[in-house]
Amino acid sequence: MSRAVIDAPDDGYWFDRSTEGREILAALRRFREADDAFRRSLVRSMGMNVTDVQAIRHVIAADRDQQPLSPRELAGRLGISTASTTTLLDRLAAHGHIERIPHASDRRRIVVHATAYAHEQVRSHLATMHAEMARIAGEVPAHCRGAVVGFLHRMAEHVEDVTEHAGEEAVLGDG
Structure with missing residues (x-):
């Protein structure tokens, strides 16, 4: 039985050390x-x-x-x-x-x-x-709250967008 080789970043499955944030x-x-x-x-x-x-x-x-x-x-x-x-x-x-x-x-x-x-x-x-x-x-310091709220909203929007498109891809296929 052969094992598939997956190209992964240097220091982790999802992100390597250089990933900002x-x-x-x-x-x-x-x-x-x-x-x-x-x-x-x-x-x-x-x-x-x-x-x-x-x-x-x-x-x-x-x-x-x-x-x-x-x-x-x-x-x-x-x-x-x-x-x-x-x-x-x-x-x-x-x-x-x-x-x-x-x-x-x-x-x-x-x-x-x-x-x-x-x-x-x-x-x-x-x-x-x-x-x-x-x-x-x-x-959370008052001067940081806007950035935190903005970050969380952008992450939620991204996940919602990916979720919406994943459903479309499941129905339509990849192309």
């Missing part, structure tokens, strides 16, 4: 890994799956912004089918996390709202962590 990228990778581990732990402790927790997050955000969220809109945000969303909402409703109610101005439409129980569950699992994250963010 290497320490920042390594720290960002460490944060993402820690965040992923936390989210896996969160879903286990809440007795839910990842999509359930993501759905509750979207519903709570829509409630907070006073932007009623329909099941179809939620499906789009989660990237799942409307049939899967119906099953997900049935499960969340059965556990007391969401309720479906008629839209305030168009009674034919159904919107999804988080229950007080869902808010309580999210707060009980996340409040302490979010408070500490806010404290840590507050330690």
Whole structure:
């Protein structure tokens, strides 16, 4: 059995010693890994799956912004089918996390709202962590905050762009 040889930079799999900003990228990778581990732990402790927790997050955000969220809109945000969303909402409703109610101005439409129980569950699992994250963010010197925020936005935009194009390549092929 032969092993494939992969051309890699001198000092690492992704970046060599000369890569500018290497320490920042390594720290960002460490944060993402820690965040992923936390989210896996969160879903286990809440007795839910990842999509359930993501759905509750979207519903709570829509409630907070006073932007009623329909099941179809939620499906789009989660990237799942409307049939899967119906099953997900049935499960969340059965556990007391969401309720479906008629839209305030168009009674034919159904919107999804988080229950007080869902808010309580999210707060009980996340409040302490979010408070500490806010404290840590507050330690960033004021003159550096704009650069940090700009960097994080540009990285998010890049990942979103790559994600969007990866989906296109999967459908269209490489050329």
